[in-house]
Amino acid sequence: MKESVEIARRYSDAVKAGDYETAASLLDEELEVVPPSGRAYGKAEITSAWGSPGFDHLEVTLEERVFEPDGDGRAVMHGTQVFHWKEGGDVAYTRRLTTRYLVRDGRILRMEMETA
Numbered sequence: 001m002k003e004s005v006e007i008a009r010r011y012s013d014a015v016k017a018g019d020y021e022t023a024a025s026l027l028d029e030e031l032e033v034v035p036p037s038g039r040a041y042g043k044a045e046i047t048s049a050w051g052s053p054g055f056d057h058l059e060v061t062l063e064e065r066v067f068e069p070d071g072d073g074r075a076v077m078h079g080t081q082v083f084h085w086k087e088g089g090d091v092a093y094t095r096r097l098t099t100r101y102l103v104r105d106g107r108i109l110r111m112e113m114e115t116a
Contacts, residue, residue: 002069003106004102007026007101007103008099009067012065014026028107031046033110033113034112058084058085059083061081062081062097064079064080065079066079075103076101077098078097079096079098079099082094098115100112
């Protein structure tokens with residue numbers, strides 16, 4: 001259980017720092033990502049999104065991250081997404097994000113996100 005929390009934290013830290021090589025190394029080739037929309041996608045789609053500009057007028061950061069075990073081979077991260085206006089930097093809005101990770105053989109096999 002401890003390993004899954006460490007892998008999830010290392011992945012999240014790497015993405016937050018823009019260290020996409022490390023982040024990608026922690027993803028299984030069979031990765032399934034399930035965002036709040038429910039439209040699942042894989043490793044190729046998530047890695048290509050890292051280099052994209054994102055929103056036209058907003059930048060997003062992930063704050064107040066807390067990682068916990070969530071069963072055998074599983075971890076959960078609770079955090080707050082903060083959306084800032086690119087012009088001026090004011091906060092546009094915030095929302096809670098929960099990401100559940102399934103880890104197999106030292107790599108993330110599944111990430112499922114929920115927002116509130």
